[in-house]
Amino acid sequence: MTTPFLEAKQIGVWYRSGSQVVNALRSVNLTINEGDFVCLVGPSGCGKTTLLHLIAGFLQPSKGDVLLKGRRIGGPGSDRAVVMQHPTLMPWMTVYQNVEIGPRTRGVSVPERRETVEHYLKLVGLSEFAQRHPYELSGGMQQRVAVARALANDSQVVLMDEPFGALDALTRETMQLELLRIWSLTGKTIIFVTHDVEEAVACGTRVIVMTPRPGRIVMDRPVEFSRSLLTDKRSMTSLRAVKSTSAFVAVREELMGSILGSADPPSPLASGVH
Amino acid sequence: MSAVLPSIATTTDDDPGVEARMLQHYAGSRNWTISLASVVVGLCIWQAVTAFGILSPALLPSISQVFHAGLMVATEGFQGVTLLDDVAISLLRVGGGFLMAVLVGVPLGLWIGTSRFVESVLDPYIQFLRPLPPLGYYTLLIVWFGIGDTSKVVLLFLTGLPIIVVSSAAGVRSVDRDLLLATSSLGLKGFKLFRFVVFPSCLPAILTGMRLALGATFGSLVAAELIAAESGLGWLILTASNYVRTSIVFAGIIVIGVIALVLDHGVVLIGRKLVPWAGKA
Numbered sequence: 395m396t397t398p399f400l401e402a403k404q405i406g407v408w409y410r411s412g413s414q415v416v417n418a419l420r421s422v423n424l425t426i427n428e429g430d431f432v433c434l435v436g437p438s439g440c441g442k443t444t445l446l447h448l449i450a451g452f453l454q455p456s457k458g459d460v461l462l463k464g465r466r467i468g469g470p471g472s473d474r475a476v477v478m479q480h481p482t483l484m485p486w487m488t489v490y491q492n493v494e495i496g497p498r499t500r501g502v503s504v505p506e507r508r509e510t511v512e513h514y515l516k517l518v519g520l521s522e523f524a525q526r527h528p529y530e531l532s533g534g535m536q537q538r539v540a541v542a543r544a545l546a547n548d549s550q551v552v553l554m555d556e557p558f559g560a561l562d563a564l565t566r567e568t569m570q571l572e573l574l575r576i577w578s579l580t581g582k583t584i585i586f587v588t589h590d591v592e593e594a595v596a597c598g599t600r601v602i603v604m605t606p607r608p609g610r611i612v613m614d615r616p617v618e619f620s621r622s623l624l625t626d627k628r629s630m631t632s633l634r635a636v637k638s639t640s641a642f643v644a645v646r647e648e649l650m651g652s653i654l655g656s657a658d659p660p661s662p663l664a665s666g667v668h
Numbered sequence: 669m670s671a672v673l674p675s676i677a678t679t680t681d682d683d684p685g686v687e688a689r690m691l692q693h694y695a696g697s698r699n700w701t702i703s704l705a706s707v708v709v710g711l712c713i714w715q716a717v718t719a720f721g722i723l724s725p726a727l728l729p730s731i732s733q734v735f736h737a738g739l740m741v742a743t744e745g746f747q748g749v750t751l752l753d754d755v756a757i758s759l760l761r762v763g764g765g766f767l768m769a770v771l772v773g774v775p776l777g778l779w780i781g782t783s784r785f786v787e788s789v790l791d792p793y794i795q796f797l798r799p800l801p802p803l804g805y806y807t808l809l810i811v812w813f814g815i816g817d818t819s820k821v822v823l824l825f826l827t828g829l830p831i832i833v834v835s836s837a838a839g840v841r842s843v844d845r846d847l848l849l850a851t852s853s854l855g856l857k858g859f860k861l862f863r864f865v866v867f868p869s870c871l872p873a874i875l876t877g878m879r880l881a882l883g884a885t886f887g888s889l890v891a892a893e894l895i896a897a898e899s900g901l902g903w904l905i906l907t908a909s910n911y912v913r914t915s916i917v918f919a920g921i922i923v924i925g926v927i928a929l930v931l932d933h934g935v936v937l938i939g940r941k942l943v944p945w946a947g948k949a
Contacts, residue, residue: 450853472855482850485945486868495864496854529945540850547854 397464399583400426400449400551406457407444407609417608418444419455424602424611428550431577431584431620433594433601436653441609442587446553449585450476462551472500475544479556481536483528489515489539490524496547514542517576534565541573545580554586558593567633570597571623578624591653595619595646596637603652613652617645729915738919746916747907749899755923758889758900761817762931765824766885773829773881774874777836778867787837798830802888806895815896820889827888828881835877839870872946875939882935886928901927 405422408415419441426432434442447453448460451470460467462474470476475496483492490511497507515521518538520531528536537557544552557573558566574597577584588594594601595617603613619636636642711731717723718730725733742751780787780794806823813819843866851865893902901924908916939946 447849450849452849452852470849470852470857472853474853476850476853478846478850480846482844482847484847484851484865484868486871486943495851495856499855499860499864527945543854549853553853 398425398461399428399430399463400424401461401464402445402448402458403461404458405445405448405455405460407441407448407453408456419448420608420610422458422609422611424614426583426585428583429581431574431597431599432586433598434585434587434604435589435591435594435601435649436604436609437606438589439606439609440604441606442604443555444609445604446476446555446585446587449551450474450553472496472547473549474551474553475547475549477537477540477544477552477554477557479559481528481533481540483536483539483543485528488525488527489520489531492528492539493543493546496543496549500547510546510548511542514546517545517579518542518572534561534569537561537569538572541576545576545582549582551583551585554584556587556589559588559590566593571633573597574620574623577620591646591649592637595642595649596623596633601649603649605653613649615645615649619645726912726914729918733915734918734922737913737915738923741904741916741919746904746913749904751904751919751923754899754901754904754920755927757817758893758902759927761820761900762824762882762886762889764817764821765889766828766882768821768825769828769832769881769885770878772825773832773877774836776829777833777874777877778840778870780833781837781840781870782866794830794833797826798834802827802884803891803895806892810896815898820892820897823892824885824889828885831881831884832874832877835873835880836870839873839877840866842873843869872939872943875935875943879932879935879939882931883928886931890924 402422402424405419405424406417407419408417410416422441422445424445434445436442444453448455449462449467451467451474454468467474483489484495487495493511493514494507497510502510512521512524515524518541520535520538520542523531523535528539531539537560541552541557558569561569570593573584586594586597591601597620598617599620601613601615601617602611603615604610605612619642623633623636714728715731718725718728718733729737738751740746745751745753776790780790802823805826806819809819809823809826813822847865847869848861852861856864889900890902890905893900894906897903901920905917905920905924908914908920
């Protein structure tokens with residue numbers, strides 16, 4: 395049996411909040427294949443960001459292990475780049491320097507990292523803005539820089555925590571298409587947290603539904619619309635068209651039902667108290 | 669204006685000038701022409717009060733008397749010390765004390781900001797020193813270091829130190845947590861994380877601390893020179909007032925004010941050069 399690419403085994407996370415112990419994740423098992431585009435959806439408090447932070451190494455599980463290629467994740471590392479909800483760029487650096495920081499830190503030679511940076515800036519369509527500073531760009535452009543920065547580090551996994559959550563609807567859909575294009579060109583494994591089910595169904599190859607109190611996985615479903623979006627002309631109209639097909643709506647509603655169904659009936663105190 | 673709309677709507681939404689005026693008020697710069705006119709009016713009033721002899725020159729000398737007193741101190745000197753010497757000595761004391769405060773305070777503040785242990789150890793001293801009026805312990809410094817320059821430089825160092833420490837430490841604590849997480853996921857850690865992320869993040873706070881500290885040290889210096897000195901701008905004012913040479917006192921105060929303005933503006937300019945992103949991110 396081969397070692398899975400990314401594996402979460404019997405994950406439990408508890409933390410203390412005042413006098414209460416909150417159970418953020420309970421018995422989470424997850425296996426992710428290389429090249430997957432996995433979307434984690436669920437209402438706030440369902441532990442999707444906690445799970446992402448475990449994979450990033452920002453957090454250690456209270457119970458269980460997260461393994462990347464069979465090795466336990468003990469902390470943040472350059473093999474798992476994170477894109478936050480906000481761009482988190484370094485305002486004192488130019489766009490170019492921001493994207494360069496990963497390879498620069500790893501000691502990649504100047505000509506080699508110039509090639510990398512230029513490649514990824516081109517990929518996100520910001521070549522002309524290389525010498526600008528982040529505060530000269532719009533929010534959507536800044537987020538594209540953050541994506542380029544994560545990709546330029548040649549990490550195996552890109553973890554995205556509601557990266558388009560702060561963008562307006564139009565920019566958001568443009569970014570969804572951009573991300574799909576980049577994903578298909580780079581073949582990276584993407585783990586994408588969102589609370590927008592439609593976004594998850596459109597972009598992912600797999601959608602994982604989580605529910606809160608305690609956070610756990612209630613559904614794990616393959617979806618195939620991202621592939622068809624890529625073979626299409628990848629225009630906004632085709633994205634709109636796909637999103638309004640009955641097949642798409644059916645999957646979206648099935649997932650919505652799973653989120654709503656598991657949230658009912660409400661169990662206010664049966665929650666995290668352990 | 670439509671009569672159908674409620675009046676609130678007509679005064680806000682329909683008037684494009686409101687937003688522009690608010691921006692002007694909160695984000696716009698002040699009108700320099702008005703400021704300049706205000707200063708000119710102030711000088712005119714001063715001139716009028718002295719010209720009509722409302723107050724005796726011992727209380728309020730005229731502008732020309734102050735100007736000539738300044739010129740006299742600058743060229744011939746007062747009690748054997750020229751104005752330039754006083755300025756140079758005062759600036760050297762400020763420079764020495766301030767520089768020491770920066771050199772010690774910034775690393776100390778950054779260290780306190782990064783380590784809870786160091787913070788717990790040093791915080792009581794910093795918090796005690798910070799609100800303590802520097803002149804309160806100046807006599808003690810004179811006993812320890814003599815009446816000369818050393819005691820003054822130490823005084824200014826102690827005046828500036830807690831201000832710079834506190835703001836540098838606050839700078840570290842206000843570093844964007846998500847930025848730290850995102851950059852650590854790019855492989856930055858230890859010194860590289862500090863050099864590329866933490867330290868630049870702290871720069872605006874450090875510069876604010878330096879600006880406050882410079883103002884405080886300059887204030888302490890003049891006060892210290894008023895208490896015990898044989899030279900310097902504070903000494904000049906005190907000695908002149910002892911001889912009721914009010915015009916020299918005025919000239920000295922104006923020189924002190926101008927120097928303080930120039931120093932403050934200098935730090936602001938350095939700040940703009942070093943942290944052009946401040947307030948824009």
